Amino acid sequence: MRFDVFTLLPEVFLPYLASSILKRARERGLIQVNAHNIREYTHDKHHVTDDTPYGGGGGMVMKPEPVFEAVESVMGQNPVQTTGQPVPIILLTPQGRVFTQRVAEELSQHERIALICGRYEGVDERIREHLVTDEISIGDYVLTGGELPALILVDAVSRLIPGVLGDPTGADDDSHSMGLLEYPHYTKPAEFRGWTVPEVLQSGNHAKIDQWRREQSLLRTFNKRPDMLEKAILDEKDSKFLNGLKKEER
Numbered sequence: 247m248r249f250d251v252f253t254l255l256p257e258v259f260l261p262y263l264a265s266s267i268l269k270r271a272r273e274r275g276l277i278q279v280n281a282h283n284i285r286e287y288t289h290d291k292h293h294v295t296d297d298t299p300y301g302g303g304g305g306m307v308m309k310p311e312p313v314f315e316a317v318e319s320v321m322g323q324n325p326v327q328t329t330g331q332p333v334p335i336i337l338l339t340p341q342g343r344v345f346t347q348r349v350a351e352e353l354s355q356h357e358r359i360a361l362i363c364g365r366y367e368g369v370d371e372r373i374r375e376h377l378v379t380d381e382i383s384i385g386d387y388v389l390t391g392g393e394l395p396a397l398i399l400v401d402a403v404s405r406l407i408p409g410v411l412g413d414p415t416g417a418d419d420d421s422h423s424m425g426l427l428e429y430p431h432y433t434k435p436a437e438f439r440g441w442t443v444p445e446v447l448q449s450g451n452h453a454k455i456d457q458w459r460r461e462q463s464l465l466r467t468f469n470k471r472p473d474m475l476e477k478a479i480l481d482e483k484d485s486k487f488l489n490g491l492k493k494e495e496r
């Protein structure tokens with residue numbers, strides 16, 4: 247999968263992408279992340295990429311010309327994937343649809359994605375209106391730029407691409423993948439400062455371990471994120487377990 251990131255700070259991407267799982271994924275050709283410097287698409291002596299806002303007020307606004315030129319030179323006009331689907335041109339903005347595991351799954355189906363990182367007060371509205379095909383926010387708070395949001399998106403989407411995680415089923419049980427929070431994890435030693443690992447996990451009985459994990463997953467979601475249970479796919483056993491928890495609560 248190829249990510250083309252358009253930014254005024256291309257240098258912030260490499261340190262993160264040169265470590266651990268994403269480094270290996272890049273080396274194995276499973277993902278390609280190209281950070282393009284919007285400043286290189288300016289034509290004036292000072293390489294200006296921002297200007298004062300029409301109507302007044304504080305802050306600067308990213309100019310449309312270099313952003314359009316950067317995206318169109320790299321992606322071409324109306325870029326399409328081999329599937330015939332258009333390449334999503336995504337603006338990172340606190341005004342976009344909120345990024346969730348479902349959105350990451352949806353984006354992981356694409357061969358190529360373009361990401362535009364804003365700075366200052368944001369980007370000229372014509373970029374949003376005439377260049378961008380999707381707008382994504384990583385949450386209801388405001389950062390200084392779109393670079394961290396873009397890295398978050400690249401990270402969450404990349405780990406869903408087959409082969410990126412060492413364990414092919416590694417992402418299946420993750421929190422949010424199945425609409426529940428994940429069960430707790432333990433590693434060695436079996437006893438640490440008098441705190442012991444639950445016996446069932448040491449029993450070697452996989453049916454019991456699976457049942458314990460499912461129940462822990464339900465319990466955690468019930469306690470920490472009850473809102474998620476409304477949408478989770480639950481079987482009869484799950485519902486019975488949750489009804490028991492509700493009764494205990496009363």
Ligand code: SAM
Pocket residue numbers: 337338339340341362363364365366367368369382383384385386387388389390391392393395
């Ligand atoms: N004035 C803008 C507003 O109120 O909507 C916020 C601009 S913010 C200071 C600068 C840039 O950071 C944005 O253009 C966007 O690219 C990025 N950004 C900030 N918060 C973000 C978030 N929660 N999700 C995605 N991008 C964000």
